[in-house]
Every structure is written in C-alpha cells, then in structure tokens.
Amino acid sequence: GNSVTQMEGPVTLSEEAFLTINCTYTATGYPSLFWYVQYPGEGLQLLLKATKADDKGSNKGFEATYRKETTSFHLEKGSVQVSDSAVYFCALTNAGNNRKLIWGLGTSLAVNP
Amino acid sequence: ETGVTQSPTHLIKTRGQQVTLRCSSQSGHNTVSWYQQALGQGPQFIFQYYREEENGRGNFPPRFSGLQFPNYSSELNVNALELDDSALYLCASSYTGEGTEKLFFGSGTQLSVL
Numbered sequence: 001g002n003s004v005t006q007m008e009g010p011v012t013l014s015e016e017a018f019l020t021i022n023c024t025y026t027a028t029g030y031p032s033l034f035w036y037v038q039y040p041g042e043g044l045q046l047l048l049k050a051t052k053a054d055d056k057g058s059n060k061g062f063e064a065t066y067r068k069e070t071t072s073f074h075l076e077k078g079s080v081q082v083s084d085s086a087v088y089f090c091a092l093t094n095a096g097n098n099r100k101l102i103w104g105l106g107t108s109l110a111v112n113p
Numbered sequence: 114e115t116g117v118t119q120s121p122t123h124l125i126k127t128r129g130q131q132v133t134l135r136c137s138s139q140s141g142h143n144t145v146s147w148y149q150q151a152l153g154q155g156p157q158f159i160f161q162y163y164r165e166e167e168n169g170r171g172n173f174p175p176r177f178s179g180l181q182f183p184n185y186s187s188e189l190n191v192n193a194l195e196l197d198d199s200a201l202y203l204c205a206s207s208y209t210g211e212g213t214e215k216l217f218f219g220s221g222t223q224l225s226v227l
Contacts, residue, residue, distance in 0.1 A: 036218075044156070044203065044218040046215055091155075100158045100161065100171070101216070103157075104155050105154055106154070
C-alpha cells in the first residue's frame with residue numbers, strides 16, 4: 001500500500017541555518033506529493049506541492065523536488081527563521097483516489113534565535 | 114484563514130458516550146474530508162463526502178459516521194466512544210472538478226475521552 005516515511009524529529013536549528021527534512025514514499029502509479037505545515041495552535045496549511053516527476057514545489061523560501069528515481073520529496077530551506085518553527089508533514093495522494101491523503105508522522109522543527 | 118470552521122474547538126466526553134463534530138466548508142467547495150490526528154502522529158483519513166454521499170472511507174469502524182448537507186457543511190458522529198478516540202479531528206474542504214488537489218483545513222476539534 002501507499003505510505004510516507006519522514007525523518008524523525010524534533011529538529012532544532014539556529015536562525016539562518018540550512019534545513020533539510022527527508023521524506024520518502026511508497027506508492028503505486030504516479031502520486032502527487034505535498035508538504036503541509038502546522039503552526040502552533042493552527043490548522044494544517046499547504047506549504048508546497050509537486051504533481052509529477054522532476055517538478056519542484058516552492059513557497060516561502062522552502063523547496064522540494066519530486067524525485068521518482070529515489071522516491072523522495074525532501075524539504076529544504078536555505079536560511080530558517082524563528083517563525084518557521086512548526087510541525088511539517090509530508091503527504092501523498094494518488095490521482096483519482098478521492099484525494100485521500102496519506103501522511104507521514106510529521107517532523108517538529110524548533111528554530112532558536 | 115482558510116475559510117473552514119470547525120466546532121467545538123475542544124470537547125471532553127466519557128467512554129461510551131456519543132459525539133457530533135461540525136464543519137463549515139469554504140464557500141464553493143463541494144467535497145469535505147475528515148481526518149483523525151492522534152498526538153504525535155500524522156492525520157489518518159476517516160472518510161470523504163461529495164455531494165452529500167460518502168465517497169471513500171479509511172480504516173475506521175462503522176461507529177464513525179458522517180453527513181454532508183446541501184450547503185456543504187458536514188458532521189462527524191462517533192458512537193460508543195473509546196479512550197483511543199481521543200485525538201484532534203480535522204475537517205478539510207476542496208472543490209472536486211477543478212483538477213486541483215488543494216485541501217483547506219480547519220483548525221480542528223480536540224476531543225478528549227475520559
């Protein structure tokens with residue numbers, strides 16, 4: 001079945017550090033891949049997405065590239081800020097599968113000033 | 114602000130009771146999905162409703178049921194509550210037909226079962 005595996009947290013970084021959160025997936029067919037972010041006390045928000053191999057999703061300085069050969073969708077940011085502190089979820093959905101999202105466990109990020 | 118509102122924000126129930134959670138979808142959205150997020154876990158898909166009919170279900174027992182109304186608002190009902198039902202319940206709305214997979218999530222209802 002479909003599944004998503006994320007690196008375990010928590011991740012603690014200093015402001016302006018480089019961030020990588022690893023995400024790998026198992027899926028049949030050609031899934032769409034997503035990163036969602038959950039800020040403290042708020043609901044999940046779509047951060048970025050990619051719908052086909054080699055697509056790069058980007059938003060707010062975050063990037064992730066859909067790598068079919070390594071079944072990965074790692075999240076990166078060159079210089080994190082304190083305001084990036086949140087829980088990040090990698091997820092996938094197969095087209096036509098009622099948009100049912102399959103989620104990773106989430107990775108908590110804390111950025112210290 | 115996603116335009117998806119859930120109520121109540123917090124709820125405490127005892128084992129064996131029944132609970133109804135509510136979701137108001139973003140204007141123009143015809144599809145609503147419900148997810149359960151246990152502490153420290155990713156969300157788990159419960160079910161989805163499209164045009165008032167169930168349109169997919171995850172691995173949850175029948176005591177989890179739902180409704181979608183003509184105005185596209187939705188309810189999640191859970192009967193015979195168990196301690197393990199304690200979780201954050203998330204509602205997400207979307208528009209089926211645009212070819213987009215963007216979901217808009219509410220802030221969730223935190224359910225505690227004692």
